[in-house]
Amino acid sequence: MSISPETRAHVRVRANFACEYCGVSERDTGGDLTVDHYQPRTAGGSDDAENLVYACHRCNLYKSDYWAIDENAPRIWNPRSSPPDEHFWLSNNGRIYALTETAVFTIRRLRLNRVPLQTHRRRTLEQTAERAMFEQTRQVVEMLARTGEQQHRLLEEQQQLL
Numbered sequence: 004m005s006i007s008p009e010t011r012a013h014v015r016v017r018a019n020f021a022c023e024y025c026g027v028s029e030r031d032t033g034g035d036l037t038v039d040h041y042q043p044r045t046a047g048g049s050d051d052a053e054n055l056v057y058a059c060h061r062c063n064l065y066k067s068d069y070w071a072i073d074e075n076a077p078r079i080w081n082p083r084s085s086p087p088d089e090h091f092w093l094s095n096n097g098r099i100y101a102l103t104e105t106a107v108f109t110i111r112r113l114r115l116n117r118v119p120l121q122t123h124r125r126r127t128l129e130q131t132a133e134r135a136m137f138e139q140t141r142q143v144v145e146m147l148a149r150t151g152e153q154q155h156r157l158l159e160e161q162q163q164l165l
């Protein structure tokens with residue numbers, strides 16, 4: 004069995020074209036990402052969409068075919084079963100911190116604090132802040148323009164009265 008093109012397309016769109024483990028997007032990497040079997044095929048994992056995770060090459064490489072062999076073995080975070088903010092906290096410096104044991108293991112195994120990722124996260128945070136500041140400036144400029152128009156109208160009215 005292999006993943007059908009339809010399933011692959013579904014997984015890609017569902018992930019919003021970004022790695023579900025680290026968040027890097029196709030736009031960032033300049034090409035398609037890979038499809039990872041959360042439960043590896045070698046451990047009996049299926050090709051069903053529910054077992055598939057859209058993943059960048061690095062995350063897929065580091066995760067490899069890891070599978071918890073028993074109840075006590077550490078697990079890799081499954082993006083299918085819980086949202087990232089239940090496991091990870093993103094700091095302004097671009098590092099992510101673990102909130103759960105699963106996250107501790109996932110960060111270590113997938114090297115989610117690799118330097119280029121931290122740089123990428125910092126840049127994204129800065130761009131978001133810049134956009135917010137730009138938007139605020141735009142609103143202030145608009146408000147000033149409206150106030151200017153109102154003053155101009157008032158002045159015209161006063162002149163007519165005189």
Ligand SMILES: [Zn+2]
Nearest residue numbers: 022025059062
């Ligand atoms: Zn990734």
